[in-house]
Amino acid sequence: MRKIRFSEALIIGILKQPEAGMTGAALCRGHEMPDATFYKWRGRYGGLDVVEAIRLRGPEEESQRLKRLVAELAPDNQMLTNVPGKTAGARRTPPGRGSRHRGHDFSSGGPAS
Numbered sequence: 196m197r198k199i200r201f202s203e204a205l206i207i208g209i210l211k212q213p214e215a216g217m218t219g220a221a222l223c224r225g226h227e228m229p230d231a232t233f234y235k236w237r238g239r240y241g242g243l244d245v246v247e248a249i250r251l252r253g254p255e256e257e258s259q260r261l262k263r264l265v266a267e268l269a270p271d272n273q274m275l276t277n278v279p280g281k282t283a284g285a286r287r288t289p290p291g292r293g294s295r296h297r298g299h300d301f302s303s304g305g306p307a308s
Contacts, residue, residue, distance in 0.1 A: 203248040206236050 201209070210233075212222055223230050240248055 203240070203252065204245045206240055207243060207245050207248055209233075210237055210240055 209222065209226060213219055217225075219233055220230065223233050243251070
């Protein structure tokens, strides 16, 4: 089978032919397309006019544009969130609680009594 890109107008025209009495299998043979394509189109474009199908394409194109934008920015975001910083094990002990200061009273200048 040859590979063809069908327009929305042509797809809707093909989908209206079975209403005129042509079977789905004969229609697929006539247009040289697989049966699965016909049924996929019928699920997607069934009952639509050409104008409605073109209007349906607008949000899909916007969605594709936004997906590409997110795909481009995702590595940058990942790189920025993995910036090396302080680790959890390198916490600083507050003054007066560490072992270095134990037993000393810094306010009076001498050892604690």
